[in-house]
Amino acid sequence: MxxxxxxxxxxxxxxxxxxHYFNIHAPLTAKIPGxxxxxxxxxxxxxxxxSEYYMMCEMIYEDKETFKKAMKSEEAKxxxxxxxxxxxxxxxxxxxxxxxx
Amino acid sequence: MxxxxxxxxxxxxxxxxxxHYFNIHAPLTAKIPGxxxxxxxxxxxxxxxxSEYYMMCEMIYEDKETFKKAMKSEEAKxxxxxxxxxxxxxxxxxxxxxxxx
Numbered sequence: 058m059x060x061x062x063x064x065x066x067x068x069x070x071x072x073x074x075x076x077h078y079f080n081i082h083a084p085l086t087a088k089i090p091g092x093x094x095x096x097x098x099x100x101x102x103x104x105x106x107x108s109e110y111y112m113m114c115e116m117i118y119e120d121k122e123t124f125k126k127a128m129k130s131e132e133a134k135x136x137x138x139x140x141x142x143x144x145x146x147x148x149x150x151x152x153x154x155x156x157x158x
Numbered sequence: 159m160x161x162x163x164x165x166x167x168x169x170x171x172x173x174x175x176x177x178h179y180f181n182i183h184a185p186l187t188a189k190i191p192g193x194x195x196x197x198x199x200x201x202x203x204x205x206x207x208x209s210e211y212y213m214m215c216e217m218i219y220e221d222k223e224t225f226k227k228a229m230k231s232e233e234a235k236x237x238x239x240x241x242x243x244x245x246x247x248x249x250x251x252x253x254x255x256x257x258x259x
Contacts, residue, residue: 060199062199062201062214096256097256097257098161098163098254098255098256098257099254099255099256099257100163100252100253100254101253101254101255102252102253103250103251103252103253104251104253108252108253110252113163113252113254149204150204150205151201151203151204151209151211151214152201152202152203152204152205152209153199153200153201153202153214154199154200154202155197155198155199155200156198156199156200156213
């Protein structure tokens, strides 16, 4: 499976971030055609104290073809534009592929 | 659910890393009592090119109690010791909690 991983660093205003994230951004992202699963993880720390990261979101697609098609959709563009606007300076995007371990 | 997320930066020798990871480290980690799921993702890039990360592993526990118990086990200590030995300088550990988005 193909994953898009969004790692968010701590926002200045966590309440405002959460409100936008869960009420605007996540619903926009959920509309992307072909999106199989979306998992949001709140980062609570590290073995040595606070993490530089605040939140992680994984967006999962069945295969490369579905993913490529999804990325060209209007819904993906809307989600990307929104992410850039509300979290452009704190978000890191990674692409990945699942492995059997 | 409780997640432990291991983010590995690019190893010097990827072949050696993969061999140790899949043949030694993952099987050791899989033995941790209470571990519900282990997902390994190979990071393939970012929207802007190569990522600083090479691999991500998520270890999932049902709840805090199971997680705390697991962390005290001999198996968790063995997995942690192994990670430190083969990837101590390139691994970042994060703790997290699943959110409903």
